[in-house]
Amino acid sequence: MTTKLCFVINSLEGGGAERVISNLANHFSYKNCSVTMICLNTAQVKYQINKSVKIVNLVERKDSQNLLNRIRYAYLTFYRLLSLLKKEKPDCTICFMTSANIWAGLCCMILGLPYLVSERNTLDSTILQYNKLLQWFIFHIYRKSKAIVLPAFGMFRGFKRIKQFEKLNNFETIHNPINQFVKPNKETVNDKAFILSVGRLSREKGFDLLIDAYSHLRAPNVDLLISGEGPERENLEKQIKDLNLTGKVKLIGFKSNLQDYYAQAEVFVLSSRNEGYPNVLVEAMGMGCACVAMDCEFGPSEIIEHGINGFLVAKEDIEELSLSIDKILNNSHLRSEFSAKAKSINKTNSIELISANWEQLIMS
Structure with a gap:
């Protein structure tokens, strides 16, 4: 009998969680599962999805700032998701990110269907920002799930900052493939030659810190390329201009051929203020980049062993970040050593190994 799975996320417009859920959906579709990808919001699909995966968009949002529109979108999201899950009757629904977890978890609870929730970002930017009533509501949805899947073990500590979440014991850690x-x-x-960084142009990614660190480097023949789009573009452009780095620091936008950039970069830098489990760091190491990462919550310390397969730098320490980049740029032996050891992540985070962990949870 064919296993029916539904994956639920806000959209597939771009981002680490979106890439992970796309890879998982593809993997299970190749294993002859019936897979439906449910996107709460209509948006362009930025990732390659297997043709056998059915993609359903629930709502096309326009002016979501208007209160009446927000109420209307909430009703449509709930009604359409409930109707779809009732029709599909999946053996398991796998939800990624807080809003999808809430909507899909609530619908599955009403219908008596099994589901998994997964937080992908630090709770400081998700659950901890909500009021006590909504936290109570989320707690009961998460408590009823088969498991709360976290990409980094350290994220478990974030939940313990919310008193009622201390009672939860259904956490599972599965790293990103x-x-x-x-x-x-x-x-x-x-x-x-260039230094590379990748991510959404938002404050938590710390690109302002990286640009500051780069400005202290004595590397006239090495550019800094930052791939991604987001709300901080204008501020970053102003910072680049103010530091007289125009033409040297380049905001190159979203790239579909990131593998070419990873393969040619001298150094990859993760300068984030916070993370869930940084996909781009895993990707860069898998491609053999010598990497420097800020030791933010959460993930980098579970990926990089300092001085062995890369450098870990104290969070927001611009001086140490600059020195670490400089060490790699000016030491080809160290760069080669980090590159060789970084590639072992292709085994520890292989899609086969990670998917087997998901499969065990889903089928249990």
Whole structure:
């Protein structure tokens, strides 16, 4: 009998959680499962999805700032999701990120269907921002789930900061699988050697810290490329101009050929103020990048062993970040050593190994 699975997320427009859920949906569809991907919001799909995976968009949001529209969107999301899950009757529903966890978890509770929830970001930017009533509501949805899946073990500590969540004992840690890129193109992506960073242009990603650190480097022939889009673009452009780094620090936007950039980068830098479990760091290491990461909550310390397969830098320590980048740029032996050891993540975070862990949870 074919196993029916539903995956639920806000959208597949781009981001680490979106990439992980896409890879999992593809993996299970290849295992002859019937897979439906439910997106709460209509948006462009930025990831390659197997043709056998059915994609359903629930609501096309326009002006969500208007109170009446917000009420209308909430009603449509709930009604359409409830109707779809009632029709599909999945053997398990796998939800990613807080809002999808809430909506899908509530619908599954009403219908008596099994479900898994998964937080992908630090709780400081999700559950801890909600009022006590909504936290109480989330607690009961999460308590009834088969498991609360976290990509980094350290995220468990975040839940313990909320008193009622201390009672939960259904946590599971499953790291993110490494993305399998196509073979890199040998065509040069930048006319100079470059440092690379990737992520949404938002404050928590700390690109302002990275630009500051770069400004202290004595590396006239090495550019800094930052791939991604987001609300901080204008502020970052102003910072680049103010530091006289125009033409050296380049905001190159969202790239579908990231493998080419990873393959050619001298150093990859993760400068985040907080993370859930940084996909881009895993991807960079898998491609053999020598990496420097800020030791933020959560994930980098579970990926990098300081001085062995990369450098860990204290959170928001711009001086140490600059020195660590400089050490790698000016020591080809160290760069090669970090590169070789980083590639072991292709085994520890393989899609086969990670998916087996998910499969065990789903089928239990």
